[in-house]
Amino acid sequence: xxxxxxxxxxxxxxPYTVGHRAxxxxxxxxxxxxxxxxxxxxxxxxxxxxxxxxxxSAPLWPRGWEExxxxxxxxxxxxxxxxxxxxxxxxxxxxxxxxxxGRLFIAATLVCGLAFMVIKGFEYAHKFELHHYPSTNNFxxxxxxxxxxxxxxxxxxxxxxxxxxxxxxRMWHRxxxxxxxxxxxxxxYWHFVDLVWIFLFPTLYLL
Amino acid sequence: xxxxxxxxxxxxxxxxxxxxxxxxxxxCGLAVLTGATVGACYGLKLPVHYAVMxxxxxxxxxxFLVAGFFMHLLSEKKVIxxxxxxxxxxVAVLLWGPLxxxxxxxxxxxx
Amino acid sequence: MTEQPQNRDLPQGAQADAARAGLLxxxxxxxxxxxxxxxxxxxxxxxxxxxxxxxxxFLLLGFSLMLMMRLQLGWPGRAFxxxxxxxxxxxxxxxxxxxxxxxxxxxxxGTIMVFLGIVPLAVGAFGNYLxxxxxxxxxxAFPKLNMASYWFYFAGGMIMLASFAxxxxxxxxxxxxxxxxxVIATQGQTWWLVGMLFxxxxxxxxxxxxxxxxxxxxxxxxxxxxxxxxxxxxxxxSFLLLLxxxxxxxxxxxxxxxxxxxxxxxxPGPLVxxxxxxxxxxxxxxxxxxxxxxFLGHPEVYVLILPAMGIVSxxxxxxxxxxxxxxxxxxxxxxxLGFMSFVVWAHHMFLTGMGTMISSFFQTTTMIISIPSVIxxxxxxxxxxxxxxxxTTPMLxxxxxxxxxxxxxxxGLPLGLATADLHLHDTYYVIGHFHYIVAPGTIxxxxxxxxxxxxxxxxxxxxxxxxxxHFFGSFIFINGIFFPMFIQGLAxxxxxxxxxxxxxxxxxxxxxxxxxxxxxxxxxxxxVQLPFIxxxxxxxIAAARGRKNVGDNPWDATTLEWAxxxxxxxxxxxxxxxxxxQRGPYEYxxxxxxxxxxxxxxxxxxxxxxxxxxxxxxxxxxxxxx
Numbered sequence: 001x002x003x004x005x006x007x008x009x010x011x012x013x014x015p016y017t018v019g020h021r022a023x024x025x026x027x028x029x030x031x032x033x034x035x036x037x038x039x040x041x042x043x044x045x046x047x048x049x050x051x052x053x054x055x056x057s058a059p060l061w062p063r064g065w066e067e068x069x070x071x072x073x074x075x076x077x078x079x080x081x082x083x084x085x086x087x088x089x090x091x092x093x094x095x096x097x098x099x100x101x102g103r104l105f106i107a108a109t110l111v112c113g114l115a116f117m118v119i120k121g122f123e124y125a126h127k128f129e130l131h132h133y134p135s136t137n138n139f140x141x142x143x144x145x146x147x148x149x150x151x152x153x154x155x156x157x158x159x160x161x162x163x164x165x166x167x168x169x170r171m172w173h174r175x176x177x178x179x180x181x182x183x184x185x186x187x188x189y190w191h192f193v194d195l196v197w198i199f200l201f202p203t204l205y206l207l
Numbered sequence: 208x209x210x211x212x213x214x215x216x217x218x219x220x221x222x223x224x225x226x227x228x229x230x231x232x233x234x235c236g237l238a239v240l241t242g243a244t245v246g247a248c249y250g251l252k253l254p255v256h257y258a259v260m261x262x263x264x265x266x267x268x269x270x271f272l273v274a275g276f277f278m279h280l281l282s283e284k285k286v287i288x289x290x291x292x293x294x295x296x297x298v299a300v301l302l303w304g305p306l307x308x309x310x311x312x313x314x315x316x317x318x
Numbered sequence: 319m320t321e322q323p324q325n326r327d328l329p330q331g332a333q334a335d336a337a338r339a340g341l342l343x344x345x346x347x348x349x350x351x352x353x354x355x356x357x358x359x360x361x362x363x364x365x366x367x368x369x370x371x372x373x374x375x376f377l378l379l380g381f382s383l384m385l386m387m388r389l390q391l392g393w394p395g396r397a398f399x400x401x402x403x404x405x406x407x408x409x410x411x412x413x414x415x416x417x418x419x420x421x422x423x424x425x426x427x428g429t430i431m432v433f434l435g436i437v438p439l440a441v442g443a444f445g446n447y448l449x450x451x452x453x454x455x456x457x458x459a460f461p462k463l464n465m466a467s468y469w470f471y472f473a474g475g476m477i478m479l480a481s482f483a484x485x486x487x488x489x490x491x492x493x494x495x496x497x498x499x500x501v502i503a504t505q506g507q508t509w510w511l512v513g514m515l516f517x518x519x520x521x522x523x524x525x526x527x528x529x530x531x532x533x534x535x536x537x538x539x540x541x542x543x544x545x546x547x548x549x550x551x552x553x554x555x556s557f558l559l560l561l562x563x564x565x566x567x568x569x570x571x572x573x574x575x576x577x578x579x580x581x582x583x584x585x586p587g588p589l590v591x592x593x594x595x596x597x598x599x600x601x602x603x604x605x606x607x608x609x610x611x612x613f614l615g616h617p618e619v620y621v622l623i624l625p626a627m628g629i630v631s632x633x634x635x636x637x638x639x640x641x642x643x644x645x646x647x648x649x650x651x652x653x654x655l656g657f658m659s660f661v662v663w664a665h666h667m668f669l670t671g672m673g674t675m676i677s678s679f680f681q682t683t684t685m686i687i688s689i690p691s692v693i694x695x696x697x698x699x700x701x702x703x704x705x706x707x708x709x710t711t712p713m714l715x716x717x718x719x720x721x722x723x724x725x726x727x728x729x730g731l732p733l734g735l736a737t738a739d740l741h742l743h744d745t746y747y748v749i750g751h752f753h754y755i756v757a758p759g760t761i762x763x764x765x766x767x768x769x770x771x772x773x774x775x776x777x778x779x780x781x782x783x784x785x786x787x788h789f790f791g792s793f794i795f796i797n798g799i800f801f802p803m804f805i806q807g808l809a810x811x812x813x814x815x816x817x818x819x820x821x822x823x824x825x826x827x828x829x830x831x832x833x834x835x836x837x838x839x840x841x842x843x844x845x846v847q848l849p850f851i852x853x854x855x856x857x858x859i860a861a862a863r864g865r866k867n868v869g870d871n872p873w874d875a876t877t878l879e880w881a882x883x884x885x886x887x888x889x890x891x892x893x894x895x896x897x898x899x900q901r902g903p904y905e906y907x908x909x910x911x912x913x914x915x916x917x918x919x920x921x922x923x924x925x926x927x928x929x930x931x932x933x934x935x936x937x938x939x940x941x942x943x944x
Contacts (some may be wrong), residue, residue, distance in 0.1 A: 014456060016534050025284040028459045028534050034287045035526045038294040039560050045298035046565035046613070048604055050572065053305050058601050065236070070249045076239055085234045088277050092227050096220055135580035138601040138713070145583075157697060191277045198269045202262035206248035207255060261548035295823065296563055297660050304664060304676075305609040 018177045033185045037192050040153075048147070051142045051203070062139055064205040067132070069123055073205050077197065083112030084194045087187040094180040095097050099172055106161055106183070109190065113158040115150050120151055140169055151195050152202060160186050233276045240269050346604050358469075363438030365468050366447030366776070372472060373439035377761075379778045380430035381847075383423045385840055388414040391818035392837025392914035409487070417765035417816040422506070426478070429510065429741050430617065433517050434475050436760060440625035441559070442471065443529060444767055447775065451879035451887060452546050454537025454897045454920070459530040467524040474516030481509035492814065494615070497584030497607040501576045502591060511574045518567045521559050528556040537878070543815030544919070546877050546903040547648050551628030555655035562617035562660065569610030574863060576602075583607075604767025605670055612663040620659045622756055624652060624722070626693055626763030630716045634698055636875050637713035638705025639915055641904035644697040651690035651697075651890050660686040668739045677736045684734035691727050695933075697719060706907075710873070711785035715766035716794055719759060726754030729804060746819075753800045754932045756791070762854075765792075765850075772854075773868045776861030777885045784849040791846025798839030800834040874916050881918030 015021070016028050056059050062072070089107035112185070127133075127140070134144045164183065171179040244265040248258045275281040280291075326370050359365060386405070394545065397413035404410075404629055409419040411577040445463065450457055458464045481488040486504025489495065500507050501914050536545070545553075572583040580598065584607045587600035635642045642648065664672065664680040672680075707713070729751040732738035765788070773779045811819035819829035871880045879887070882897040897920035905917035 010729060014459060014461075014535070021534050024285060024286050024533060026534070028530050031286065031533060032460065032530045034290060035529055035560060036522070038290050039289075039352065039564050041294050041566055042297060042301075042561050043564035045301055045569035046610060049298075049302045049305060050568065050610070053309060053603065053606060054583070056306070057309055057603065065252075070245065074241065074245050078238065081234065081237045081241070084273060084277050085230055091222050092230070092943075117255050117944065130911050131295050133579070135582075135599055137599045138582055140265075141581035141583060141599070142236065145572065145581075149291065149571070153295065158214050184298050185743055188278055191273055195270055195286055198213055198273065201264060202248065202266055206262050207258050293557075295559060295659075296898060300661055301565060301613055304613075307676045308605065308609070308664070308667075308670075308672050309603070311675060313671045313673055 009171060018025055018175070018181060022115050025157065028186075029185045033188050039186065040192060040196075044149075044199075047146055048203070050197070051146065054138050054142060058138060064207055067139065067145070069126070070205050072119055072123060073201055076116050077201050079112050079116050079119070080194045080197050083116070084191050086112065087183075087190050091180065091183050091187050094172075094183055097176075102183070103165060106165055110158055110161040110165065113154050113161070116154055117151060117158075120147065146200055146204065148199045150193070150196055153196070157186065157190050157193055160189075229276055233272050234274055240265050240272075304308055320923055321465060322674070331547060337898045338608045353944065358465055360457075360465050361456045362446050362461065362464055363466050363775075363892075366443050366445075368468050369438050369446060369471070370444075372475065373435050373443055376430050376873070377435040377439065378847075378900065379846065382433050383427040383430070385844060386839045387420060387423045387427065388837040390420055390797060390816065390838075392834040394817040394820060397522070399869075404675065405684060411421070412667035415816075418487065419492060420816045421492075421814070422482070422488045425489045425492050425510075426482070429489070431756075432493065432622065434471075434478060435515070436620075436756065436764070437521070437621050438471055438472070438682060439749075439764055440760065441528075441552065441555060441621070441630075442468070442524065443682050444548075444771070445555075446524075446623060448771065448879055449464035449528060449549055449552055449782050450535065451740050451883065451892055452549050453532065453535060453540050453879055454878050454882065454893065454899065455531060455535035456891050456893065456896070458536055459526050460527050463523050463527050467520045467527065469556060470520035470523065474513045476521060477509055477513035477516060481506040484509055493603075494611055495573065495607075497573065497604045498589060500573060500607075501584055502589065502596065504512060508574065508577055511570045511577070511723070515567065517572070518563045521563055525556040525559040528552055529560065529863065532556075537896050537899055537919075540878075543646070543649070543900050544899055546628075547631040547645065548625075548628035549644065549651075549883030550649050550652055551624040552633075554652045555624045557902065558621050558624075558656055559615040562614045565610045569607055572610075573607065594647065598809070603730050605667070608667055609664070612666045613660075615666065616663040617656075617659045619755070620655060620762050624655070626760040627698075628650070629767040629770070630719050631771050632877070633712045633716040634701055635904040635906065636770075636873050637708045637710055637716070638702060639907060640701070640705050641709070641902070641908075642697065643703070645691075645902070645904070647693055651693040655687065655690040655694075662687050663762045665734050665736075665739075668736045669743050677780045681734060683735045685731075688727065688731060688734070695724055695727070710769075711780070711782055712766040714786070714789045718789070719762045719766070722754055722758035722762065725779050726751055726759050729754065734932075735838050741810075744809055744813050745801040745807035745809045746813060746860060749813060750800050750803030750807060753803070758796045759801060762792070765789075767855075770873065771879075772857065773872045774879060774885050776858060777866030777868060778857045778861045779868050779872060780853050780857055784853040788846055788850040788853070795839045795843040799836050799843065806832055874914065876905055876918050878919055882920050 003155045014028070018027060020027050028158070072155040086105045086108040090109065093105060124144075134139050134141045147203075164179075164186065169179075171182070244262055247253055247261045247265075253261065280287070354665075356364070368488040388400060389396075395414060398415075399412040399413055401415055402413035405415075405419060409416060415423075420671060423446075449455075461617040479487075482908065484504065484506040485507060488506040489500075489503065489510035491500040491503050491507060495507065495510065532545075532549060538544075543548075576583050577583060578680070582599045582602040584604050585598040585600060585602045586604065588598055589596045631642060631648065662677065662680060662683045665684045668677060668680075702717075725820050727914075728748070733742055733748060769780055769785055794905070806819065806825070806828055809825055809826040810820070810822070811829050815821070818833045866885075868885065870883070870885045872885070873880065875881065878897055878899070883893055888894065900921065901919055902918060903919055905911075905919070907915050908917050911917055
């Protein structure tokens, strides 16, 4: 059929999926993820703003350690920081062409994420045992809201890492640079999740 | 078709190894700062006002390390800086607005 | 220019196949299965069409809700068989609308029109279809994300529709869902919150796509100051959507928790509702919701107007046969407007007891934000001066936009002044103000866009006679509905009153004299949409059968979507060769023109398109350097 030729002739390939555009110095995915992170900054910023408001207008508000488990949360903080290191090491190894080590570090990141959620699970369970629910008071409402939403973001990242360890890893063999870029992009997302926790942890637990 | 520049071309293995050393150093810094903030606020049981100042300062330092080195923000392009600057400004506005409203209500202060 | 077939069916052959069935093949030239062709397409043009159809249906639905409301407002307490038929005995016993039902219709009218109708049409449909074409890109930067955006929108829309069937009916606390009423409202409000989360997700994914596309995928030679103003408008709009929606998302999650898990983010203490005490932990603040809502709510209204200004600019430039006057002013104003829109939100909250300092702050920023709007309107008016005006149907709508938006904008000024707002807040004056901007403003611009770009999308022009009936009828009746609202508002008729204000002695006379007239106008407005609907479907169906009646560039336009590709545009990919842009977007009647009065953006200086642009066959063609 003659129209096959026309279809082939069309410039369908989207430019700058892997290579940088000269004037911006970016490839599409990197710009996209930073824009997404900007919107996430607005999201968590709104939540922090609400927390500050509710706390300053409350006559009574407990100190974080009075109600929450600081040692456990400190462990969680270190777990996330370690996971940030592993994901950036994954990316570095992929750039060195070392797929096996790269995958290892991606798996390590996934394991850290899992550890974080398990510890969080213990924390929540303990709260429920003490009959501390979101409805108890605004301290717990904000605690559950902020850590819950953050936890959902952790799970989201874990799903993506799992994908890249399994089906997604095929792309390494098809288009090495593109796969490496994708790990860079999910790494940026993951660092942001760590960054949110870096602010969340002291705000909820230490103040 | 378009002028695509190979992404990995301008980083040699030596440069990447150097970056890895930086990552490890940053990790050590983050660990120390975490210890410091927990020690100050929880270990020493600082009163709220001081706790806020210490915790926010340390959090900003940790954030700077993660964003600057792990996210490579220190060597990022202008476009990204512009987007983030705009975002930070709007978050500041969003933090200010409701707080100003509630602190200075007609009829006086927080109710 | 190349000869185009006129008023007859396309001949068979490669070009015809490509043009008519352009969407049917993937890049390998293989047949796509039906579901990947028409349902889960990743082609921005088809996604734009999906958005367009869905949004137009929602607009019609939102309009219908209001028509039912206006029956009640015009003749309060009267029985209408239509109401009983459509809404059922439960919601309209004996054909008389219940107050609870009126509230549902009101809240859903606003929600559907804003979030399911106008924004998806202006941004999702027009933006998606045209932006890649106008900047010379093969598609959006993230085609799969684009597809996901549409389906999140669709899911959100279905959830909103389904909410009517919830026990107690749909959301009924206004499109603004103020706490604490919304927290204690019936189940439909929870559906509303969930629906909003889907819509916000759709919007965020879409805005990321638009921004990356515009920044990264501009064709060679298409620098920022050569982009059509329509693209600039979409660019600023996408920043607004990206950064303003998340706080509402946070607020929606908090309201959801208040409703479902009994938290007290927005509840100050236990509430007494019709004599019963409802225990909440307390400590929350209802005004917090208002801040979070309006932080989005205000940028949202600029999302409603900016694409419209973009469309009007394109249509005016094309139909005056001269460049827009003050393109740089337009761009600067749009950017400034977008920035300012983030710092004016509390002018919706002047009556909440804010202190003098914060009230003054927001009043000042609101006054300042009127300046870029005035500049844009002035630029468009001045652009008419000395033009060779063609009164095509799209131009009629675009011309009407100018004074109508002007009136809407001017009536915003007393609302932005805190003292005047004391009298006008929550009255019909506000409703008149924003409807003038959105209805004879944005919607007219969207109609202009439909009439203007229909030939691009289908290869057929809409019928002019039906178009003029549509225009003149709409213009007359839309003013009939909304102008009296200013009078009502000044007389003190409040918003959201089930009986239109007759229960209040100070408002009764004005309400009684104006409401029936407005309701009749509303139903007449429906009547004159029929020529448009018939026109639209008749021509869409003919086009789907491959019956073109115009060439590739029937309006003799300069921008890339007209000049560098076919009508309809070619299959997934848009251009045989990515055009190289040589000049600005509005080179009409330029001294360099030779045998025509316009220079396409990518044409070489002799006025001819470079070899290889558009429909020519596939052999390799050297691209000119920019």
